[in-house]
Amino acid sequence: MTTIAASGLSVATxxxxxxxxxxxxxxxxxxxxWKLGSMNRMVxxxxxxxxxxxxxxxxxxxxxxxxxxxxxxxxxxxVAAWDEVEExxxxxxxxxxxxxxxxxDPLEEYxxxxxxxxxxxxxxx
Amino acid sequence: xxxSTIYSTQALNSTHFLTSSSSSKQVFLYRRQPQTNRRxxxxxxxxxxxxxxxxxxxxxxxxxxxxxxxxxxxxxxxKPPKGGNPDSNTLISDTTTVICLDDYHSLDRYGxxxxxxxxxxxxxxxxxxxxxxxxxLKSGVAVEKPxxxxxxxxxxxxELIQPPKILVIEGLxxxxxxxxxxxxxxxxxxxxxxxxxxAWKIQRDMAERGHSLESIKASIEARxxxxxxxxxxQKQYAxxxxxxxxxxxxxxxxxxKVLRVRLIMKEGVKYFSPxxxxxxxxTISWIPCGRKLTCSYPGIKFNYEPDSYFDHEVSVLEMxxxxxxLDELIYVESHxxxxxxxxxxxxxxxxxxxxxxxxxxxxxxxxxxxxGLKIRDLYEQLIANKATARAEAAKx
Numbered sequence: 326m327t328t329i330a331a332s333g334l335s336v337a338t339x340x341x342x343x344x345x346x347x348x349x350x351x352x353x354x355x356x357x358x359w360k361l362g363s364m365n366r367m368v369x370x371x372x373x374x375x376x377x378x379x380x381x382x383x384x385x386x387x388x389x390x391x392x393x394x395x396x397x398x399x400x401x402x403x404v405a406a407w408d409e410v411e412e413x414x415x416x417x418x419x420x421x422x423x424x425x426x427x428x429x430d431p432l433e434e435y436x437x438x439x440x441x442x443x444x445x446x447x448x449x450x
Numbered sequence: 451x452x453x454s455t456i457y458s459t460q461a462l463n464s465t466h467f468l469t470s471s472s473s474s475k476q477v478f479l480y481r482r483q484p485q486t487n488r489r490x491x492x493x494x495x496x497x498x499x500x501x502x503x504x505x506x507x508x509x510x511x512x513x514x515x516x517x518x519x520x521x522x523x524x525x526x527x528x529k530p531p532k533g534g535n536p537d538s539n540t541l542i543s544d545t546t547t548v549i550c551l552d553d554y555h556s557l558d559r560y561g562x563x564x565x566x567x568x569x570x571x572x573x574x575x576x577x578x579x580x581x582x583x584x585x586x587l588k589s590g591v592a593v594e595k596p597x598x599x600x601x602x603x604x605x606x607x608x609e610l611i612q613p614p615k616i617l618v619i620e621g622l623x624x625x626x627x628x629x630x631x632x633x634x635x636x637x638x639x640x641x642x643x644x645x646x647x648x649a650w651k652i653q654r655d656m657a658e659r660g661h662s663l664e665s666i667k668a669s670i671e672a673r674x675x676x677x678x679x680x681x682x683x684q685k686q687y688a689x690x691x692x693x694x695x696x697x698x699x700x701x702x703x704x705x706x707k708v709l710r711v712r713l714i715m716k717e718g719v720k721y722f723s724p725x726x727x728x729x730x731x732x733t734i735s736w737i738p739c740g741r742k743l744t745c746s747y748p749g750i751k752f753n754y755e756p757d758s759y760f761d762h763e764v765s766v767l768e769m770x771x772x773x774x775x776l777d778e779l780i781y782v783e784s785h786x787x788x789x790x791x792x793x794x795x796x797x798x799x800x801x802x803x804x805x806x807x808x809x810x811x812x813x814x815x816x817x818x819x820x821x822g823l824k825i826r827d828l829y830e831q832l833i834a835n836k837a838t839a840r841a842e843a844a845k846x
Contacts, residue, residue, distance in 0.1 A: 378601075379601060380658060380659060380660075383658055383660055383661070384658075384659060384660030385660075387660045387661060387665050388660070390665075390668075390669075391665070394668070394672075400566070401566030401567065402563075402566050403672060404566075404568055404672045404673070404675070404676065405562055405563055405565075405566050405567060405568055406563070406672075407668060407669045407672035407673060408562070408568035408569055408570070408669075408672070408673055408676075409559060409562075409563065409603075410665070410669050411669050411673060412559070412569060412600065412603075414651075414654070414655050414658060414661070414669075415600070416600040416601055417658055418654050418655070418658075419600075420601075421657070431536075
């Protein structure tokens with residue numbers, strides 16, 4: 326027990342309280358008191374689904390399709406290129422809907438499914 | 451519904467423990483008694499009937515409005531599998547599992563670019579794997595199903611799918627392969643006309659930067675040959691076709707907001723009794739708006755008639771127009787027959803539950819809800835049938 330006290334951590338520290346209402350996009354540190362050594366801290370980075378990524382892909386694929394089809398509008402390449410545009414547009418629209426539904430915070434999503442885990446326990450008193 | 455028969459009246463207490471045999475349908479219970487070496491074996495046989503529904507739709511997978519309405523009829527919200535790949539296309543609820551057929555692509559996005567084929571082309575899909583896995587799930591065996599990641603365009607490591615009570619396979623080719631078609635207990639084809647497709651895609655894609663009217667149009671037209679060759683012919687095999695057309699109530703309408711929706715139901719399908727208006731097999735045209743009900747422009751118009759569709763006898767129920775108010779919906783519901791509802795007003799209740807879903811005020815939402823109730827009815831009839839067959843076999 327003395328070694329634990331010496332490292333500056335207290336076993337008596339209450340469990341971690343993470344309030345889901347706090348939306349953080351910067352790294353969030355969760356302290357696990359039973360983990361010895363300050364180098365072993367877990368760093369949880371909460372990042373929303375990168376919607377910008379898909380939009381960029383859509384834009385790029387449209388460019389590519391236009392270029393491919395400029396040479397030969399009925400070739401297999403042209404058709405495949407536009408099919409790719411369609412697939413990416415559908416994925417982008419799903420991502421947008423998902424974001425609008427408001428479940429973009431992975432921690433919140435996890436906590437709604439598993440409220441009894443340590444990260445998700447809340448103390449109201 | 452799992453039917454289990456227990457062949458022993460041994461009381462279960464903590465000295466029992468379970469082992470499952472290699473066929474996961476049988477469970478053996480052993481009670482160890484240290485004094486004597488006698489073993490009491492209890493054999494429990496559980497069998498679960500899985501029904502398979504096929505849905506052919508062009509709009510992507512699993513997250514579509516139709517799926518959400520369908521799973522809602524059975525109860526419970528369908529969610530992606532917990533703890534798995536976040537880009538999984540599968541949806542799981544208590545009773546239903548929805549599988550996206552894109553997961554059976556044999557070529558990923560880069561492979562298709564190389565081979566110059568679209569996703570609509572059968573060459574890009576592994577029908578053998580699709581058949582084997584659907585067959586396995588239908589007979590109660592869990593499978594490791596590949597995942598097609600729509601974000602990266604690659605095939606991800608597989609995920610474990612447990613056999614559910616109701617399995618829905620949604621995608622571009624549920625009825626393309628004959629073997630898969632024979633496994634389906636019920637099949638639906640969502641047929642969107644070109645004008646409506648164009649209007650919907652404009653609404654969906656104009657918010658996306660990079661897209662313009664020309665690019666959307668070019669995209670639809672480039673896919674059209676493959677679509678007409680491979681996807682469209684599936685509608686002849688479907689038990690129910692939902693056709694979405696532009697409205698006839700507003701002349702020269704090109705906004706695609708008011709829709710004319712036709713529910714084409716095949717006659718003679720086991721456990722499926724088509725919805726009808728007034729009397730089965732008759733032809734009737736009905737405008738509910740009048741003295742009892744006041745509707746705003748453009749109103750509502752219903753049509754019901756028997757017809758022939760690809761050499762099959764069908765009944766067609768058609769709705770043109772929009773619902774504005776709750777009482778319009780309940781009035782219409784009270785005049786439709788054979789809806790397979792469990793109580794008066796169930797269709798209206800289901801529509802209200804998801805009033806924010808697209809199509810909740812027109813025939814698309816109405817017919818999707820009705821098809822959902824029909825599938826529930828089909829499931830219950832099938833279960834009841836299998837149970838009586840088993841009871842008779844046990845008696846004999």
